Amino acid sequence: xxxxxxxxxxxxxxxxxxxxxxxxxxxxxxxxxxxxxxxxxxxxxxxxxxxxxxxxxxxxxxxxxxxxxxxxxxxxxxxxxxxxxxxxxxxxxxxxxxxxxxxxxxxxxxxxxxxxxxxxxxxxxxxxxxxxxxxxxxxxxxxxxxxxxxxxxxxxxxxxxxxxxxxxxxxxxxxxxxxxxxxxxxxxxxxxxxxxxxxxxxxxxxxxxxxxxxxxxxxxxxxxxxxxxxxxxxxxxxxxxxxxxxxxxxxxxxxxxxxxxxxxxxxxxxxxxxxxxx
Amino acid sequence: xxxxxxxxxxxxxxxxxxxxxxxxxxxxxxxxxxxxxxxxxxxxxxxxxxxxxxxxxxxxxxxxxxxxxxxxxxxxxxxxxxxxxxxxxxxxxxxxxxxxxxxxxxxxxxxxxxxxxxxxxxxxxxxxxxxxxxxxxxxxxxxxxxxxxxxxxxxxxxxxxxxxxxxxxxxxxxxxxxxxxxxxxxxxxxxxxxxxxxxxxxxxxxxxxxxxxxxxxxxxxxxxxxxxxxxxxxxxxxxxxxxxxxxxxxxxxxxxxxxxxxxxxxx
Amino acid sequence: xxxxxxxxxxxxxxxxxxxxxxxxxxxxxxxxxxxxxxxxxxxxxxxxxxxxxxxxxxxxxxxxxxxxxxxxxxxxxxxxxxxxxxxxxxxxxxxxxxxxxxxxxxxxxxxxxxxxxxxxxxxxxxxxxxxxxxxxxxxxxxxxxxxxxxxxxxxxxxxxxxxxxxxxxxxxxxxxxxxxxxxxxxxxxxxxxxxxxxxxxxxxxxxxxxxxxxxxxxxxxxxxxxxxxxxxxxxxxxxxxxxxxxxxxxxxxxxxxxxxxxxxxxxxxxxxxxxxxxxxxxxxxxxxxxxxxxxxxxxxxxxxxxxxxxxxxxxxxxxxxxxxxxxxxxxxxxxxxxxxxxxxxxxxxxxxxxxxxxxxxxxxxxxxxxxxxxxxxxxxxxxxxxxxxxxxxxxxxxxxxxxxxxxxxxxxxxxxxxxxxxxxx
Numbered sequence: 030x031x032x033x034x035x036x037x038x039x040x041x042x043x044x045x046x047x048x049x050x051x052x053x054x055x056x057x058x059x060x061x062x063x064x065x066x067x068x069x070x071x072x073x074x075x076x077x078x079x080x081x082x083x084x085x086x087x088x089x090x091x092x093x094x095x096x097x098x099x100x101x102x103x104x105x106x107x108x109x110x111x112x113x114x115x116x117x118x119x120x121x122x123x124x125x126x127x128x129x130x131x132x133x134x135x136x137x138x139x140x141x142x143x144x145x146x147x148x149x150x151x152x153x154x155x156x157x158x159x160x161x162x163x164x165x166x167x168x169x170x171x172x173x174x175x176x177x178x179x180x181x182x183x184x185x186x187x188x189x190x191x192x193x194x195x196x197x198x199x200x201x202x203x204x205x206x207x208x209x210x211x212x213x214x215x216x217x218x219x220x221x222x223x224x225x226x227x228x229x230x231x232x233x234x235x236x237x238x239x240x241x242x243x244x245x246x247x248x249x250x251x252x253x254x255x256x257x258x259x260x261x262x263x264x265x266x267x268x269x270x271x272x273x274x275x276x277x278x279x280x281x282x283x284x285x286x287x288x289x290x291x292x293x294x295x296x297x298x299x300x301x302x303x304x305x306x307x
Numbered sequence: 308x309x310x311x312x313x314x315x316x317x318x319x320x321x322x323x324x325x326x327x328x329x330x331x332x333x334x335x336x337x338x339x340x341x342x343x344x345x346x347x348x349x350x351x352x353x354x355x356x357x358x359x360x361x362x363x364x365x366x367x368x369x370x371x372x373x374x375x376x377x378x379x380x381x382x383x384x385x386x387x388x389x390x391x392x393x394x395x396x397x398x399x400x401x402x403x404x405x406x407x408x409x410x411x412x413x414x415x416x417x418x419x420x421x422x423x424x425x426x427x428x429x430x431x432x433x434x435x436x437x438x439x440x441x442x443x444x445x446x447x448x449x450x451x452x453x454x455x456x457x458x459x460x461x462x463x464x465x466x467x468x469x470x471x472x473x474x475x476x477x478x479x480x481x482x483x484x485x486x487x488x489x490x491x492x493x494x495x496x497x498x499x500x501x502x503x504x505x506x507x508x509x510x511x512x513x514x515x516x517x518x519x520x521x522x523x524x525x526x527x528x529x530x531x532x533x534x535x536x537x538x539x540x541x542x543x544x545x546x547x548x549x550x551x552x553x554x555x556x557x558x559x560x561x562x563x564x565x566x567x568x569x570x571x572x573x574x
Numbered sequence: 575x576x577x578x579x580x581x582x583x584x585x586x587x588x589x590x591x592x593x594x595x596x597x598x599x600x601x602x603x604x605x606x607x608x609x610x611x612x613x614x615x616x617x618x619x620x621x622x623x624x625x626x627x628x629x630x631x632x633x634x635x636x637x638x639x640x641x642x643x644x645x646x647x648x649x650x651x652x653x654x655x656x657x658x659x660x661x662x663x664x665x666x667x668x669x670x671x672x673x674x675x676x677x678x679x680x681x682x683x684x685x686x687x688x689x690x691x692x693x694x695x696x697x698x699x700x701x702x703x704x705x706x707x708x709x710x711x712x713x714x715x716x717x718x719x720x721x722x723x724x725x726x727x728x729x730x731x732x733x734x735x736x737x738x739x740x741x742x743x744x745x746x747x748x749x750x751x752x753x754x755x756x757x758x759x760x761x762x763x764x765x766x767x768x769x770x771x772x773x774x775x776x777x778x779x780x781x782x783x784x785x786x787x788x789x790x791x792x793x794x795x796x797x798x799x800x801x802x803x804x805x806x807x808x809x810x811x812x813x814x815x816x817x818x819x820x821x822x823x824x825x826x827x828x829x830x831x832x833x834x835x836x837x838x839x840x841x842x843x844x845x846x847x848x849x850x851x852x853x854x855x856x857x858x859x860x861x862x863x864x865x866x867x868x869x870x871x872x873x874x875x876x877x878x879x880x881x882x883x884x885x886x887x888x889x890x891x892x893x894x895x896x897x898x899x900x901x902x903x904x905x906x907x908x909x910x911x912x913x914x915x916x917x918x919x920x921x922x923x924x925x926x927x928x929x930x931x932x933x934x935x936x937x938x939x940x941x942x943x944x945x946x947x948x949x950x951x952x953x954x955x956x957x958x959x960x961x962x963x964x965x966x967x968x969x970x971x972x973x974x975x976x977x978x979x980x981x982x983x984x985x986x987x988x989x990x991x992x993x994x995x996x997x998x999x
Binding site: 031032033034035036038039040042043045046047048049050051053054106109110112113114116117121122125126127128129130131132133134135136137138139140141142144145146147148149151153154155156186189194195198199202218232233236239240243246247249250264267268271276279280283286287290291294 | 309310313314317318320321324325327328329330331332333334335337338347348349350388391392393395396398399400402404406407410412413414415416417418419420421422423424425427428429431432448449451452455457459460461463464465484498499501502505506509512513515516528529532533536540544545547548551552555556559563566567
């Protein structure tokens with residue numbers, strides 16, 4: 030009873046603002062449409078078009094590619110940053126300051142930051158001029174902007190913190206006595222890391238991974254802007270269809286995306302059941 | 308624990324990470340001092356404070372003041388709601404209850420569903436029900452479907468291995484469940500609650516995909532900026548970025564100074 | 575234009591006539607007896623930043639007392655708003671291309687021509703599709719094909735002029751390639767120059783399927799690759815050929831990036847990432863105002879044009895509807911027209927706009943003559959030095975050479991699939 034009462038606000042918000050739109054979405058995904066209007070109906074054409082098109086498969090391939098690379102990099106970087114904050118930095122105050130320091134860039138609108146990537150990474154940008162000035166390159170590096178490299182770079186920029194926070198949270202809950210015991214038993218740094226810290230951080234890693242994968246799989250802005258519109262993602266495909274008022278096609282695509290990502294999340298939860306370890 | 312070399316390497320990594328995070332910000336700061344004839348990209352066309360002045364004048368298109376006010380108010384509401392709702396739900400999820408798995412997966416779904424479709428769906432639903440969309444109504448709900456999953460998942464990570472013995476001790480001493488929550492649980496999870504608030508604020512303040520079709524007549528700041536990019540934009544956008552970074556630094560510095568003073572007085 | 579004047583229109587005749595009409599006092603400016611009770615009305619207008627200008631709202635308040643509450647958004651969001659949330663606005667400032675898709679949804683109401691004072695003076699492009707009686711109707715979604723319906727609530731477009739208009743035309747322009755003459759040494763004359771291998775990695779087109787495909791079609795025709803039956807309404811085979819051509823170019827790395835918003839096109843050009851791309855005239859002006867050489871290059875095959883106008887949401891009624899009509903009438907009465915003309919766009923009723931422009935301004939922007947004095951931007955800065963000639967020349971030279979309009983095709987669904995394929999390739 031008490032649990033229900035506590036969970037009720039969450040359930041209510043999600044029912045009103047998620048279940049209703051979701052139900053509409055599923056219904057619309059079976060509608061027919063032409064250039065001008067939706068035709069309420071029950072047709073599977075939209076799904077046939079989603080699965081029957083090579084574009085879908087190629088786009089999913091590319092999206093998985095972005096998600097995989099971004100996940101690996103954010104995990105690697107995020108884990109060590111979290112480790113630094115949890116085990117090297119001492120004192121809550123100092124940690125808070127460092128966290129805030131990492132958050133401030135995100136309080137400038139993303140749209141403005143996205144514009145700023147052009148003068149940062151472009152042919153005449155800060156990065157290229159620094160590289161040329163330091164004598165590392167003598168030609169501007171073109172791949173820095175409007176490329177897959179740029180897309181991944183922006184994702185890492187945007188989402189590493191989403192990995193850091195949950196991992197940091199679980200690291201802070203690691204009982205320091207366990208580490209001391211391991212060290213006393215003669216375990217070196219890497220052994221402690223592998224056999225003590227890493228297993229205990231699994232829930233944090235899982236949650237961070239869910240954040241990053243979900244964010245990348247659904248993205249439609251970063252991919253377009255950083256690839257200069259030359260690369261596709263599932264989110265972008267859906268947003269294109271929405272902008273042309275092809276709601277049924279977008280809805281069908283979204284339902285498929287939803288199922289795919291839910292399966293990915295379920296797989297992560299199979300490896301690490303974050304709820305069982307509550 | 309890492310040795311000296313390890314610590315040094317980790318510090319270097321962290322510094323590099325922070326520098327990377329500030330890359331675009333740095334570009335924004337530099338370019339916000341563009342001359343009056345300068346644009347949003349290099350080369351610099353002179354150096355001036357022109358765009359900071361223009362920030363406070365009427366823009367050709369759009370209105371910063373009104374949209375910032377709306378965005379701040381909305382972000383404050385979202386932050387508060389996110390903290391309260393996810394804290395409550397986090398407490399609930401400490402035990403399994405009927406429907407908990409369903410609610411958990413619903414929350415995950417909320418995170419996964421492409422933002423533009425959530426916005427479109429809510430907009431359509433409101434339109435069908437003939438309820439007007441407003442930034443303080445439908446957009447608030449739309450943003451909560453975005454911030455709550457983050458709040459809940461962080462809360463789950465926090466209550467993960469949370470020692471129930473402390474609460475039992477409190478109850479044995481005769482504390483009501485509210486007292487044990489307020490005096491035992493809350494202080495322990497407080498840092499994470501601040502974390503959720505920070506997440507909620509940051510996510511809401513910058514959200515536009517879900518807000519686009521749910522904000523009704525008035526624009527929030529990201530929507531206003533998006534609208535402004537449909538015509539000639541100027542480094543006034545960068546001036547806004549620089550100013551908001553500066554204000555953030557000042558606000559945080561001030562908060563820390565007050566905290567430090569309070570702590571010293573207590574000591 | 576009346577039927578009589580239409581008969582005598584020459585290349586610049588329209589403008590001369592407009593001038594004569596102003597001179598002879600037949601135009602009295604906008605009606606000045608606004609109903610007093612309209613002064614308290616607020617109209618909520620949605621549109622893009624192109625014409626959602628604060629200066630217009632301020633002037634409107636001064637002249638009519640009507641409070642115009644502007645909300646700016648991008649083209650995509652605007653289409654969603656009109657189709658799904660028409661209750662959040664009263665007036666929509668929207669492109670004809672978008673209207674082809676959104677008007678049939680039934681969220682707007684038609685505008686009664688007889689209540690629009692200057693309706694007969696609207697440039698004939700919007701009514702008959704022909705700038706002069708002898709000119710060709712351009713391909714694509716020409717505004718007059720989606721400009722009229724049978725009655726106030728009808729949603730099917732009428733092929734000929736009626737008394738009910740879907741939009742009151744307000745703004746339009748002809749787009750072509752923008753180039754950086756400092757980085758391109760040879761002359762650019764044709765659309766096909768966009769795909770010259772010399773510009774590999776430094777070219778761009780618009781990443782909006784309905785517009786980008788038209789750019790591609792102009793290039794294909796110019797390069798002699800394909801002769802379209804009607805490039806504004808391609809067949810599936812034509813769409814296949816066009817996207818295959820684009821995919822091939824993309825694989826060769828010909829494009830540096832695709833732009834979607836006005837602002838992106840300016841930044842790509844100003845930063846030197848791109849040196850040749852399809853572009854809007856005011857975007858070229860914006861690059862140039864930063865001291866960077868940029869030319870809006872007229873091409874032999876002509877221009878790709880677009881147009882927009884103001885529509886009234888279906889829910890608007892009573893006094894508010896009266897105010898909406900007053901606002902539309904005010905919009906065409908000259909001040910806004912002049913304001914838009916001065917930014918490099920064109921206004922729908924030229925003769926009223928002319929009354930609000932100085933002679934050097936009119937000659938520079940509309941007649942294609944060398945600027946007699948410095949041409950100033952709305953904020954008072956010098957935009958073009960005295961002696962400069964506008965790229966592309968006069969109004970009739972530019973709007974008279976429109977080859978196609980931004981288009982919504984019958985095979986739109988198929989075209990978008992193919993476009994997605996191109997982006998994913």
